[in-house]
Amino acid sequence: MDVKAARSPAMTDVARLAGVSHQTVSRVLNDHPNVREQTRLRVRAAIAELGYRPNRAARALVTGRSQLIGIVAQNSTLYGPASLLAAFEQAAAEAGFAVSVGSVGRLDRESIAGAVERHLDQRVAGLVVIAPVKSADDALEDMPAGVPLVTIDGDPQRSHTLVTVDQAVGARAATEHLLAAGHRTVWHISGPVDWYDAAWRIEGWRRALEDAGAEVPPLVTADWSASSGYDAGRMLARMPEVTAVFAANDHQALGLLRAFSEHGRRVPHDVSVVGFDDVPEAAFFIPPLTTVRPDFDAVAQAGLGLLLAQIADEATPPNRIVIAPALVERASVAPPG
Amino acid sequence: MDVKAARSPAMTDVARLAGVSHQTVSRVLNDHPNVREQTRLRVRAAIAELGYRPNRAARALVTGRSQLIGIVAQNSTLYGPASLLAAFEQAAAEAGFAVSVGSVGRLDRESIAGAVERHLDQRVAGLVVIAPVKSADDALEDMPAGVPLVTIDGDPQRSHTLVTVDQAVGARAATEHLLAAGHRTVWHISGPVDWYDAAWRIEGWRRALEDAGAEVPPLVTADWSASSGYDAGRMLARMPEVTAVFAANDHQALGLLRAFSEHGRRVPHDVSVVGFDDVPEAAFFIPPLTTVRPDFDAVAQAGLGLLLAQIADEATPPNRIVIAPALVERASVAPPG
């Protein structure tokens, strides 16, 4: 990278220096088989000497496809979505793809459709949509065919390729863990019920209770925030019969812990709590939180793999990968007092 | 968006339908002044009818610049960096720019340079580098001139355009707040000292103590994690003279609170704690954390504004915006026991 900003060299410049045609340079760049070794070396040398780097825009124009992967996600600083995003960027970079992020403020149909179209304008090679609600999934229905697409945490019922954390299994593990500690039943603070994540966690929780023959207490719905967990906790803390709570994520669990603390209900002595996500801070909550850890890296890698497969071969049939989360035991669960 | 994926319409298709030349369509698209109103309407109608959307790649090719903004940031799920990133995406989307994110694993010179070059390949219109360490700043030294660039939280001494949170002022506010509560002095758990953020927070803390004539206790260095805050806390909890601690971020503060709790040192009764960042959960820590809140949205908006100004006019001189953070008082500070 030279200091003076002369026009960056193009393929013809390389070709001239190497004494070949620009097409041969293109062949070398794309690893075509039929190039003499000696020529290849000469071209490589010229590329190195000029510091040539291909113009992605030109390539995208002629091929109709870029080395760009579009990600549509909700703009959020919640741990789950944020780390999923980070994991994708990481994985994509390793695969030599750039990542264009289309954040949306809300997950309604128009927002999603808009973000998708903006990506399509850029001729992205493929699209990852983190679409944990129905409206987002709907927006993808009338996507033009032929664009590689993977949805994350979408509706398992849909036909397109998808990767999802097994929410139900995670929720079941959390619930059974509390039951196994001796609690008569387990309360659940859920996420917004239009989120598939939330819905499946509810489902897993309910099933686990039913299978154990335990009573299913009324569902407490909240959003994903610590604040909503706190609000829920202020209610639950008033009910002596509540001895075990499964929160739909760790942020909620934090709010919950705080509410219990305020009301003098000791965790885990009086009430046991299990969260979901295993945020890095969970080990430092008071008390350290037992929680369910989804493997976001695995999700991202699986998702990217599926996407790259579609990019390589248009005809790849829809596929589905489900990643099972694991329970992480810490100190927020104990037998009922 | 039609279901069958015929080639999406190009400018000539619109031109034919509207009965004009493709150049006229281009003019309408780019809001050139000299187009008859009637023609403009006809073209607009044709665009709408065909669902035409311009091909960004083609435009980027001919203009040598895209509607893409590149962001280089460390791959992190820490609240500060993550919300900065989210805020940028938001702001850029509102300004009609797409955002390409180049995450880097580490902030060393090669990684940063690599990410920058990958963005340059894509002919980004401008570059935002969240470069809170020296090595990152160094990597930008030999950037080709002419590429609009804004660094965030970089070295204030450098000549390029930059937006930064006023770390020193924030740290001073935190320290003075603790002093004002009656503490003889304030201990500080810092971030990694090669981060400018960390360095300036240290600076602000030290200055505040010196100005107040208070003793400057030894610096406790940590990384940004809750875990490192916990480790630091296990030391500090053993020292009865420690009555006030300013943690370089809220994650550390959480670890700190936990360590104090384990050692039976009550916050704020025995020890007062102030954090930095105001993570959404800070209000739900035990006790609710008094902290310093940088306005990430403001940073992102200022940064984007500066970038767009450079994009619009190459010759814009280097500029500098410093955003002052605000102290948020909650319940983790009290007079010494």
Place this chain on the structure above:
DNA sequence: GCCGATCTTGTTATCGCTAACAATTACCGT
């Protein structure tokens, strides 16, 4: 040593758009 097959390389067209210039039309004052 000759012929067709295979390797290697070059030539030309093209992707969809904007820039620069050319051509046409409209409008003005006298």
Place this chain on the structure above:
DNA sequence: ACGGTAATTGTTAGCGATAACAAGATCGGC
């Protein structure tokens, strides 16, 4: 009505790459 300027539209030429085809070089078998 006339010349001249301004407003409007069209024409042509790339941007930098890949695709498709063509041509020249090389090779193997007989």
